Amino acid sequence: MSASSDRPAVPAWLTVPTDANDLPDAVWPASADRTGDGELVLGGVPVRDLAARFGTPLYVLDETEVRAHARRTLAAFRDAAGRHGVQARVYYAGKAFLSTEVVRWVTAEGLAVDVCTGGELAVALAAAADPGRLGFHGNNKSVAELERAVAVGIGSIVIDSRDEIERLAEITERAGVTQPVLIRVNSGVHAETHEFLATAHEDQKFGFALDDAPAVAARIREIPGLRLVGLHCHIGSQIFGVAGFAESAARLVDLHARLSADEELSVLNLGGGFGIAYTRVDDPTPIEALAAGIVDAVAAECAARGIPVPDLAFEPGRSIVGQAGVTLYEVGTVKPVRIADRATRLYVSVDGGMSDNARPALYGAQYSARLASRTSVADAALVRVVGKHCESGDIVVDAEYLPGDVRPGDLLAVPATGAYCFSLSSTYNYVPRPPVVAVSDGAARVIVRGETVDDLLARDAGIPDGRTGASAPSETPKERHT
Structure with missing residues (x-):
């Protein structure tokens, strides 16, 4: 049954299920x-x-499912890259869902971790993640955040503005270290997604336009404390199919070739944004097909320009933890x-x-x-x-x-x-998370x-001596907050 004038409130994609109790495989954890x-x-x-x-x-997260997606994703990109004689690194995009336990799960399965604030960096470090296997994103990293990242020996920082270049120049000079960095570039490819999720078009807060990247690279190369290792691009989120990634890769490889003519870049990071199924009609591309299609596209563009394929990096988050x-x-x-x-x-x-x-x-x-x-x-x-x-x-x-x-x-x-629900949660209407x-x-x-409600009231400076005069409802299970 499909949408019709007899069902004015039903979306066109939604049909009456044969069994309203079923658990479609693509939507639920394998253990469901x-x-x-x-x-x-x-x-x-x-x-x-x-x-x-x-x-x-209650948020329920299937640990076995998270680990399985991490292993499968890493194997897919390593296999695809290996067919072209290069390496692939997979970063778990912590913004999807981050806790010390999840960091331990994904790093145990071989993934690096991508963070984008000082708080996320603190979580990764608290989980004993190797700082050299962390990447640091963000369009407005503070001086304190950058100082902390440099001090712990973070693996890479993705440069997002000219101001950040100068901040890092001062920080690395004081610390007497050399920091690997990538330039975030907007390829101009628009993902087929919600406007607020599409992050590679020009009129938005992230990164540099393609035409501006050479001057940015030149400035970075003037600074003794910065070492430019590659380019980064992220075209959006919840993307099905390879076409957008392939087109973006073509534009990035062209820039990579131009910048490598002066000094070779070793890494091309193509971000993440791989979609998952939220409903029975969603049909996400299998990760193996995505990996093969994206890496093959990069290799073809490199071959056309007569340059070696760089090592590749990717940053899935939702596709690792969402279905779990x-x-x-x-x-x-x-x-x-x-x-x-x-x-x-x-x-x-x-x-x-x-x-x-x-x-x-x-x-x-x-x-x-x-x-x-x-x-x-x-x-x-x-x-x-x-x-x-x-x-x-x-x-x-x-x-x-x-x-x-x-x-x-x-x-x-x-x-x-599993993705972006806990991360975006709030205490609106004083409802505890x-x-x-x-x-x-x-x-x-x-x-x-x-x-608990007491936790929320404890932050209210208008309550004298910390006496809230309230407590969580008596029916709240005692293990809920332990």
Whole structure:
């Protein structure tokens, strides 16, 4: 069944599922399954146990899934690069989701780590990541952040402005060190994505235009404390297919060849942005095909110019951690709303919302949902999953089909929330941020503690002597914040 005039509120891509209890493989972690009575199991742990122990909302992250994606991605790019006789390094883009445990997982699987603030750098260092395998991004790195990065021996800093060149020049001179750097370049290729996610067009805050890069490179090469090792470009996020990467690579290789004529550059970093499936209709390109297509495109451009292929670097984040995450909620109210002469939509309100997943409000991002505490044979009903915040745009899942008997007290699971949900979370309306729990092989443990209302009030300087006079609700599970 497809969208028609009989279904005015249904997106064209959304069809009535054959089974409103199914778990499409591309959207859910590989460990997602159901027990005989229909309860969702993640990493071998039933979700009712998770909710009873840690409360809801709850971010659940499948450690085995994260590690598997990291290994697969690294193997794909190393194999693709190896066919052309060069090396490939894969950085995990920490902005997608960062905690010390996740840093330990990905580095154990052979990935380097990309950070873009002093806070992210601190997390990576707290996890005992090798500073030489860290890359530092950001359009406005402070002097203090740059000083810290240089002091710990960070592997590379991606130069994003002329001001940053001069800051680094002074810092490296004082420290008496030479810092490897890359130049972030805007290739002019627009990713097929939301405007705010497309980061390679000219009218935006990141990087340098192609025409400006030679002068930037010349200035860097004048500074004894800076060593220019390569170029960097990131064309956007949630990208399917190779075409945009290939076109961007062609423009970068041309610049790489010109700059290498004076002094050879050793690295070409093509960023990340590889898409994942959020709904059953999303069809992301397998990482092996992406790796082969991108690396082959670079090699072909180098061959056309008669230059050697440089070592390559990539920065996936979402594609490593996104599918590994599932957010659990409890349903609070269910309200049928008439939306057209012949159509009704169920508004299913849950105990979280835009404070734990801002992406639908920011980007119009689409998600899926399933009943988690049970299955049902009730007819599928069109629903909109919404949060508890005082915003009409507080939408978690814009359009989905769930069993029509969804009711208060049900657990609801939203998959593919491993990336950018925790990272973008807030305490809007004084709703504490949920904990993050890792699951694997039937065990669960907190890897990021959640907050209580007392935690939020403790920051309020108007409360004398730290006496908040309030505490978390008594029904909050005692392990939620430990």
